[in-house]
Amino acid sequence: MRNGERHQRIAYLGPEASFTYLATKSLFPNEELEAFSTIPECIEAVSEEKVDLAVVPLENTIEGTVTLTIDYLYHEADLYIVGDCLSKIQQHLMVHKNQKDNWQSIEEIYSHPHALAQCHKYLYYRFSSVPLQRYSSTSAAAKLVSENPDRCIAAIGNVSSAEKYDLEIVQKNIHDFQFNHTRFLVLSKSNTRLPVDHSEGKAKTTLMITLPVNVSGALHQVLSVFAWRKLDLSKIESRPLKTGLGEYFFIMDVHADENGAMMKGAMEELAALGCNVKSLGTYYTFLTRE
Amino acid sequence: MRNGERHQRIAYLGPEASFTYLATKSLFPNEELEAFSTIPECIEAVSEEKVDLAVVPLENTIEGTVTLTIDYLYHEADLYIVGDCLSKIQQHLMVHKNQKDNWQSIEEIYSHPHALAQCHKYLYYRFSSVPLQRYSSTSAAAKLVSENPDRCIAAIGNVSSAEKYDLEIVQKNIHDFQFNHTRFLVLSKSNTRLPVDHSEGKAKTTLMITLPVNVSGALHQVLSVFAWRKLDLSKIESRPLKTGLGEYFFIMDVHADENGAMMKGAMEELAALGCNVKSLGTYYTFLTRE
Incomplete structure (x- = not known):
């Protein structure tokens, strides 16, 4: 603001x-x-x-x-x-403050099924005999723990859940993959740009590209358009349009401004090759405070 | 068997x-x-x-x-x-058999949050004033409905949930995107192949490829290895190895057998280019009975 x-x-x-x-x-x-x-x-x-x-x-x-x-x-x-x-x-193990000295003998652990999966190795090595209870969200699990001060149960969730429900984090960062x-x-709704006060330097443009036909090498041809211009891609992902029929679209992140000469040229050439190109805009990556 | x-x-x-x-x-x-x-x-x-x-x-x-x-x-x-x-x-709306004539006046709808999201448009147009209740899985929601024969409530889930809990499907295929x-x-554990009795014709190989450095055009160079050999890709997806540091690996599905001459040549060249290539094996796509 x-x-x-x-x-x-x-x-x-x-x-x-x-x-x-x-x-x-x-x-x-x-x-x-x-x-x-x-x-x-x-x-x-x-x-x-x-x-x-x-x-x-x-x-x-x-x-x-x-x-x-x-x-x-x-x-x-x-x-x-x-x-x-x-x-x-980051997933943490949290208990009611009344139970903070008893957490090593937790009787049940509540969380969203995906969060339980993300902490699989920790739970396997540390609490293999403790039943895991699947809940609709990590914060709903934290709420349940907060409402049961007398039960020795834990939730898995983020810092914000612990703060909101006044729980004690007893084990930090229990998720399996640390680079997650x-x-x-x-x-x-409008193609404006956010004012940049704390972002990474490079502008990035997200394109959605539909290939004209599914021919061998069509993607290679599309990438040629970017490669000789030294336009760097930081993401590429194919998505089926109609499964089984061999139609795809691609989401690509290009490290360039859509209004730059090189990007304009690239997008014109893609259209000339018969690709359908939709730009979702040029923007910056914001650094989050942690 | x-x-x-x-x-x-x-x-x-x-x-x-x-x-x-x-x-x-x-x-x-x-x-x-x-x-x-x-x-x-x-x-x-x-x-x-x-x-x-x-x-x-x-x-x-x-x-x-x-x-x-x-x-x-x-x-x-x-x-x-x-x-x-x-x-x-495919997501369906299901109710207890006792309630099958009252489903138009459902008072609550239960499902997994992601299933509710997949049926967003149907729910918006048809049941905009009905409260949605988030549950840990679609089958847990179906179970709840089956245990409450006197309540006019519904679950969203698949055919199998309806069968298991003996519910009546009152609206079929209520998900937003039909090609989903x-x-x-x-x-x-072993690189064998399943006996093929009902599969699509073409063999497919999944490769995980780590690029040697994050240089502009490296992916283009990798794709060249496949393109000139007319090896068709049906999927490509980049995944960050360490976020923010510009290291990626790529998952690619190639329509070819890993033991074929062209694929062997391609994989040798990728290694020579400095890529780390891991093959997850060659396999066929099975057609499911629907």
Whole structure:
């Protein structure tokens, strides 16, 4: 928020204390945040201008089917990416404060099934005989623990869940893969750019490219367009359009501004090759405060 | 199972009546299926030879974080893919049989948050004022409905959940994207091939390739190795090795046998270019019975 302006309204994938909330709060500490319960609801909120921006997970999350974000952006909504950020997905073991000295004899552990899976090795080596209870979200699990001060049970979740429900974190960072990050996108109805005060230097453009036909080497030809111009790709992912029929689209992140001469040339050539190219905008990666 | 042999034991990502169960049952109708509660547990079961094979989702599922499968295969387990299959993810609205004439006045709808998200448009247009209740799995939601014959409530889930809990499907295929499929992998400890009686014709090889350095055009160079040999790719996906540091590995599906002359040549050249190449094996896509 800049001086004299109203607070921006930011939709995020809830519930409150979710990993998306953590990322959104870090990006927009002074704005008005509103939780929605699904990715499509977040996308529609910004599409219908009920909010100014929406923050949704793109990759590797426990909270949403990530392909839903891509499919909605490709098939449904006319939105732009105005920023992205990477957040560490850190899972902690937490108990009620009354139980903080008893945590080594926990009788049950509650969390979202995906969070339990992410902590598989820790749970296997440390609590192999303790029953795991599957819950609809990590924060719902934390809430349950907070409501049962007399039971020696634990939840697995993030710092924000522990704070919201006043739980004691007794083991930090119990997830298996330490380099695990989730990427979040900031979506807007207009192709503007967020004011950059703490971002990584390079501008990035996300393209969705449909190949004209599924011929051997078509992707190679598409990449040639970027390669000889020394335009660097930081992500490429194929998605089937109609499974089994050999039609694909590709999501690519290119480290360049869509208004630059090289990118304009590349996009014109892709169109001339018969590709359908949709730019989701040029934006910067925001650094989250951790 | 062939005549005279023991039943094979197949691990799958549960709970029973999950989408993975449906795919596994279709692939192995006569074998002994065993549910595990997380993807890592399925992978370890086959790795430690507690079971013969494991079936896990790779893409676009509501049951597991898909990247967990890729990360475990890359970083942890020494397993091979011996088959894959594509299954339609079909979501249905189901009620207790006592309530089958009252379903238009449902008071609450229960399901996994991701399944609710997949049916967003149907729910928005048809039941916008009905509260949605998030549950840990679609089959847990079906179980709840089956235990409350007097309440006018519904669950969203697959055919198998309806059958298991004897519910009435009152609206079929209420998911937003009709071409939605999930891909499942069949994993084995040995690089054998499943006997093919009902598969798509072409052999496929999955490679995990780490680029030597993150230079502009390195991926293009890698694809050249496949393109001039007319080796067709049906999937490519980049995954960060250490986020922010610009190191990637790529998962590629190539329509060719790893023992063929062209593939051997391609893999030797990739190694000569400084790439780290790991083949997860050559296999066929099984057609599921629907």
